[in-house]
Amino acid sequence: MIYSNLSRSSIFLFLVPILLISCSKPELEKKSNPNIIIVLADDLGYGDIGAFNSESLIKTPHIDELASEGMMFTDAHTTSAVCTPTRYALLTGRYNWRTKLKEGVLTGKSKALIASDRTTLGSMLQKQGYHTAMIGKWHLGMDWGLKEGETFKPGGWNPEDYDQLDFNKPIENGPGTRGFDYSLALPASLDIAPYVYVENNALTSIPTKTTIDQGEYSWWREGPTSVDFIHEQCTPVFFEKSMEYISEQSKMENPFFLFLALPSPHTPILPTKEWQGKSGMLPYADFMMMIDDYMGKLNQAIKEAGIEENTILIFTSDNGCSPAAGFEKMVEMGHYPSGPFRGHKADIYEGGHRVPTIVKWPSTIAKGTVNSTLISQVDFMATFAELTGYEMQDNEGEDSFSFLSQLNSDPSDDLEREGTVFHSVNGTFAIRKGDWKLITSKGSGGWSFPRPGDSAQEGLPAMQLYNLANDPAETQNLYPNERAKAEELEQLLVKYIQDGRSTEGAIQSNDSFDGEWIQTWFMKD
Structure with missing residues (x-):
């Protein structure tokens, strides 16, 4: 199991960079800035969380509790109805269609989408004294090493597309060069090869097999798979590693930024054995209940670390629920994954990009606050720039508006955004x-x-x-x-x-x- 390998044999390698970074910056005074944790679910609908949909048939008591402890944004949006472009905007404060990505998503072997000179949320917070980590689904491209004599060929939907890659070579232009001191990444979605963990700039294990699943809800594309990669354990691994990170960083002098990008409840829909059948509905609902339980554990880990008061915890999704989750069947059962809104993942309608969003910050946000202001995930850049005193340049966060005033003062304040x-x-x-x-x-x-x-x-x-x-x-x-x-x-x-x-x-x-x-x-x- 990968988590066992990471938490024991790799934990020294995990902690050394943190310690070196702490020791290499003695000039930094202890910051009063809050820790920042963004949890980005994958293909989670607005109506799948009880706090946002009183008629939801999926039980989410821990996320509902999180909402009661913080602020619910009922008019919060992604910039896109699919994942890669949403992630680009979230991390850069810039719309994805300003890049070469005008439609669709990247594959598992696509080259890096974020330009090397582009400021990201991670690199900005690094400049403000934060230790930064990205754990989870990356899906923004990274540059793989090639076998001798090979030149890069695009692709990545078929297993043979990966034959030209040399998995023993270091990976370039991944999360580590886009603002993150530590990263444990899934290259793309859990149904897009290669199925490997990339820790910083190298694989934790070289692919030695090819896997495929063709179940109704558990399917994934055929492709190279590492021996330490078990699809069912991917979500637990990322949660457990994140809680380790929180525990360790809570002891450090400087604040931290954690971007936990879940690969779930996106297909393959793989609730672990203890959650299978718990919802009495479809596997998607079981998977959601599992994610909810882990969110409860994450929230508790923050409390136990003694950092709850000055930690911003955001829970949101990268787009609406996917039809591959059994969307229509759930509607027939009386559960509406998009709540009152039209459409779902991929659509331009509200169900494609309006997402449940919760912000908890006990030292600042009153419990149980509901905010109807329109915000977008592209706004995280400007919001945290204002929070930490970073002055954005003209070529940074070109589409990002700060909603810090919504957290600090009267939630009825309007943002400066026109459209x-x-x-x-x-x-x-x-x-x-x-x-x-x-x-x-x-x-x-x-x-x-x-x-x-x-x-x-x-x-x-x-x-x-x-x-x-x-x-x-x-x-x-x-x-x-x-x-x-x-x-x-x-x-x-x-x-x-x-x-x-x-x-x-x-x-x-x-x-x-x-x-x-x-x-x-x-x-x-």
Whole structure:
């Protein structure tokens, strides 16, 4: 079992960097800044948490307790309805479509998406005296070593795509060069090879076998697998390693930042034996109950470490629930993974990108607070920059707005943001300004009806406009009758694209942009 190997044979290697970093920076005074922990679930729907959905059939008592101890954001969003772009925005404060990634996600062998000179949440906090760790699903690309005579070929969906890789060589441009002092990473999703643990810049074990599972909910793609990698144990490993990290760092002089990026409840849906069948529903619900139990243990670990008062703990998700989880079957059972919202993972509708978000910070946030302010995960960069006194430059966090005032003062305070942009799996845009949301396509832009290319889209208006205050389920398209409002939002979106930013500051360049880009990507059917 990998955790046994990591906690014993590798624990010395794990702790030495921490001790060296502590000793190598004697000039740093003890910080009053809070510790920061972000737990990012994978494919968890807004309606899957009891605190956000009173009709949820999935029991989540520990996450509900976390909500009662902190602040619930009921209008919190990812920037994308799928995982790689969401992670990019969360860590950089910049929309993913400003990069070469205009649609879809990366594979397990994709090259690093975050540029080497791009400031990340991790590197920013390092500059502010934090020790930083990334534990969990990375899915932002890393540069693998190649066998002699090989040149890099893209791909990664098929097992033979990995034949050119030399797993014995160090890995470059992973989490360690993007702002994290320590990392234990799954390269991509739990259903995308290679199935290995990357600790800092090397594998904990070299792949010696190929695995595949084709169960209804437990499936994963065929690919190289390390002997110490057991799919069912991946989520427990990351939680246990995170609790070790919290325990050790609580004893150190400087604050820490932990990014715990869960690979679950994304497919393969693999609750451990003790949780199988516990929900009386589908394996997805069992998996959620398991995650909830681990969140209870993590919350308790923070308390036992004596750091609860000045630790910010955030729990959220990278997008909505996936149809692969048995979405429709759960609806038939009376459970709505997206709660009152339309759509699910991959969609431009609210169910694709509105996610449950809880922020706990006992020294500052009153217990049981509910906040309806619109925030986005792209805002974490500016929020923690303001918190720690970091002055962002024009080429940092171009789309990030601080919501620190929501935590420090009257939660009714408005943010400076004018508009917020969302993106679907196929590259469809939406922009939100106040209660108004414009979708630049006829359908979902993803995997729910009407899907891109469906004949059902014929005859529909070119765009969709909804007033979410009156119609949160996005059932009444007001585009035909509110063309002036739609044009206002469309022009704002075009400005954000062309300016390379949506915040105030000097115009910036997009990584991948030409005169035809808007025509090619803006209108996606």
